[in-house]
Amino acid sequence: MNNPDILLNRAKALRLNGLITHWDEIADADWLAAVLQWEEEERSDRSMRRRMRAARLGHFKQLSDYDWHWPRRIDRAAVEDLMTLSFMNDAANIVFIGPNGVGKSTLARNVAHQALICGHTVLFRTASEMLGELAALDSDAALRRRLHHYAAADVLAIDEVGYLSYSNRHADLLFELISRRYEKRSTIITTNRPFADWSEVFPNAACVVSLVDRLMHRSEVISIEGDSYRFKEAAERSKAQREKRTSRSSGEKVPAA
Numbered sequence: 001m002n003n004p005d006i007l008l009n010r011a012k013a014l015r016l017n018g019l020i021t022h023w024d025e026i027a028d029a030d031w032l033a034a035v036l037q038w039e040e041e042e043r044s045d046r047s048m049r050r051r052m053r054a055a056r057l058g059h060f061k062q063l064s065d066y067d068w069h070w071p072r073r074i075d076r077a078a079v080e081d082l083m084t085l086s087f088m089n090d091a092a093n094i095v096f097i098g099p100n101g102v103g104k105s106t107l108a109r110n111v112a113h114q115a116l117i118c119g120h121t122v123l124f125r126t127a128s129e130m131l132g133e134l135a136a137l138d139s140d141a142a143l144r145r146r147l148h149h150y151a152a153a154d155v156l157a158i159d160e161v162g163y164l165s166y167s168n169r170h171a172d173l174l175f176e177l178i179s180r181r182y183e184k185r186s187t188i189i190t191t192n193r194p195f196a197d198w199s200e201v202f203p204n205a206a207c208v209v210s211l212v213d214r215l216m217h218r219s220e221v222i223s224i225e226g227d228s229y230r231f232k233e234a235a236e237r238s239k240a241q242r243e244k245r246t247s248r249s250s251g252e253k254v255p256a257a
Helices: 004-013 017-021 032-055 076-082 086-090 104-117 127-136 140-152 168-181 195-201 208-216 229-250
Strands: 093-097 122-126 155-161 186-191 219-223
Touching: 004 017, 004 032, 032 104, 032 122, 076 219, 093 104, 093 208, 104 122, 104 155, 104 186, 122 127, 122 140, 127 140, 127 155, 127 168, 140 168, 155 168, 168 186, 168 208, 195 208, 208 219
Parallel strands: 093 186, 093 219, 122 155, 155 186
Antiparallel strands: none
């Protein structure tokens, strides 16, 4: 039997003021618990869909399909531990470092998706997209609002840091954002450049040392070594197409003279 006080607290949490006003009339109704459960499930589904749209994770390969044997070096246990989201308890950062095509973005998306499933707010953006958007804002008020938007997410994933070079303005904006999130919320970074080379990503920027310091403090660094998996898949597709064409050609009949 459902406890009326528990049901009332659930109705209050859902802010079902109409039901609460007439609570004495419906408290013993057989349908009440089912209605509350339906409302809770529907709101949970809507929240998930809304957060998924805002996150913009895009299509990605699930962790169960990740080829752990392809990279020459990767700490699988460390990556799987990230899926528990324990790093969020300490507002720790995650940094995936490795060359192109080894799955850095895929792993970051899987961790971000796990956070979404567990009810957290997540934003996934490329560095060029996010910094370009912030730098293009033409008023201080708009910039403050947008910085707050990125700073407030439970998990912010910044993809592809290091693929382009950025101005001092971009470096200052990234430093401001990381400073706002420092020791408050977790940030995930994917990069193809070791931190020692970030002075080339943000040339002449005075804040690079401090930026790296805040990112590295209480962070989990996952280094991945290996060749591009995308190149491997492209080579396999080309081979399959050649074999298909060869098979088709050998099966053609030679016309009679």
